[in-house]
Amino acid sequence: MTNSSPDGSIMSAHGIVNRFGKQTVHNGIDIDVAAGEVLGIAGGSGSGKSVLLRTLAGLHTPQAGKVLADGRPVADLLPAERAAFMGMLFQHGALFSSLTVAENIMLPMREHTQLSNEEQVPLAALKLALAGLEPAAGSKVPSALSGGMVKRAALARALALDPRVLLLDEPTAGLDPTAADGIDELITQLNDVLGVTVVVVTHDLNTLFSVCDRVAVLADGKITVGTPAKMLRDKQSGVHDFLSGPRVDAARAAMVGTAKPKQQGAEHGK
C-alpha cells in the first residue's frame, strides 16, 4: 500500500508510558508498524496488550510518548480521516445491538461517504461476503448471531470504509478451533488481497505463528519485536517465559508443518 513516513512505517508509537495507579503497564515502548505487514502483539494477561492497541487507536492517551498514524499524531486525525485510516475489531464485537448487521456496516458509510443507500446496500453485502458471512446474516440483529459470526460481522464493520490499518483485539478469543482457523485465514486473505496492514492482539499461538509477519511480545513493561521464528529462539526472560511450554511447542510444530503461503501478500503491500 502506501506510506508517508520515510522509514516505511504506517503507524508508530514512541516512548509510550502507561500507568494505572502505581502499576506501570508500559515503560517506554517503541513500536513501528510497517505498511502491509501483519503484526501480532502478544503477552501474558495483564501485560497491557489491549491498552497498547487502544493507545495505537487513539482511544487511550498515554502518560508519555506519542503515536503517529501516517506520520501525524493520531490524536490530530479528524473523525473522517481516522475512520478512513483505521478499522478496529473489538474483543466482544461491540456491534450496535439496536441495528441489524447490515446497518452496523452501513453506519460509517452513511456518516463518512456520499454513497446513496442503493450503493451502500450492495457494498455492505460485499463486506459481509468478504468476512465470510452469508448474505442472510445482514438482516439479523447482533443478539441473534453466534460468537464466531459476531467476530466476522464486527470485522465486516471494521472493513466498511476500506481502512488502511486494521486493529484486531483478540479476534479468535472464545471461538472454536474451526472458527478460529477461519478468522486466521480471513486475516491472511485480507492482508494479502486488500493489502491492509493488520495489528492483531492475541493470546492465540496459532494466530501468532501462522498469520503474523512479526510478533511483538510485551513483558515487564517492555516490548520485543521480531519474526515468529526469531521470537521462539529468544532467550530473554520475559519473552522466553511467554513463548515456551508444551502449547508453544505444539503450535511451533504446526507452523513448521504448514509453511506460510503469504510471501506474495507481503510483496503486494510494498
Place this chain on the structure above:
Amino acid sequence: MPASASSLSAPSFSVTTDHGRVAFVGGLGIGTVAEARLALSNVPSTPSRHIDVSALTSLDTAGTLLLCALQDRGDTLIGLRADHKRLVKLVAGLDRAPPAAAKQAPGWRRLIIATGRAGAETLKDFFDFLDFTGRAAATLGQLLLHPGGLRPSAIAHHITETGVKALPIVGLLAVMISVVLAYQGVAQLRPYGGQDLTIDLVSVSVLREMAVLITAILVAGRSGAAFAAEIGVMKSSEEIDALKVMGLDPMQLLVAPRLIALLITLPLLTFFADVMGLIGGAVISQSLLSISFDQYLPLVRKAVDSGDLLVGLIKAPVFAVVIAVTGCMHGLRVTGSAESVGIETTRAVVKSIFLVIVLDALFSIFFEKVGI
C-alpha cells in the same frame, strides 16, 4: 507500485472519454465511486464498452464492486493491474447478493396483525403478572414459615435505597402538592365565602389520596426502575442463570428482599408524606388565610378522622406489591441486549404507575360504596 494516497484525504480521480473509449484515472475508492458512477452515466451505454483501467493508482473494495458491476453488464476492463485483478477476482467470486428484503403485508393487514399482537401481548402480560405475583407471594409465605431464608442485610440495604434516600424528595413533593391544592381551594371557594374550608379540602385529600398517590408514583419511578434495571443487567450478564445453577432461587434472593423492603418503606413514606402535606397546609394557611398554626391544628382535627388516615395508609402496601412485582418481573424478562434493559425498565415504570392509578381509582369507588 505507485502510492495510492499519500494523504488521508480521498485520492484524486477522473474519468476521460475519448472516441467512446472510457478511461479511469487515479484512485477509485469509496470516496470516488459516486463520481465514477456519475461520469459513466454521461457515457452512451452501448452494450459492451471498453474501459481502460490501466491508469488506476489505487482500488479498494467499493471500487472493485463497481468494476465487477460493469463487468456483469458486459463491459470489458482493459489493462487491469495484477494486484487489482486479484481483488476483482476475489470480489467477483463472492456471493454478494444483498439480503432479500423481508416481505411486508399490506397496510391494513399489518394494522390488524399489530392490533392482534398487542391484544395477545396484553393478555399474556396480565397472566404473567398474576403468575409472578403468585410466585412472589408463595416465596414470601415460605420465608415466613422458615425465617432462616430471610436476608436481613439485603432487606436493610433496599430499605435504605427505596426509603431513607427517598425521604427528601417525598417530603418536598408532599409540601408542594398541598400548596397546589390550597391555592386551587382558596381560588375556587372564595367566591362562596368558603375559603376556610380549604383546610378541610387540603387535609382530607392529602390524607386519603394525594400523599399515598404521589409517594407511590415517585417510588415507582425511582425504585421500580432501579429494580428492573438491576435485575435486568444481572439477567443479561447471566448472573441469574448462575444463581439457578448454584441452586439458589432468584425469587428468594432478589425478589423477596425488594418486595419486603418496599412493603415496609412505602407505608412509612406515605405517613411521612401525610405529615409533610399537613405541614405544607399549615404554612399555606398562614400566608393565604392568616390562620396561625395554633388555630390550624384544631381545624384539621375537626376536618379529618383516623379513618381518613387509614384509607390512605391501607393502600400503601398494595401499591408496594404492585411496584415491586412489576419492577422485578420486567427485570427478569430482559433478554441479553442493552436495549432490552432499557425497554423493560421503561415498561416497568409505565406499567406500575398505570396500575397504581387504576387501583387508586378502584379503591376510591370501593371506599365510597362501603362508606368509609
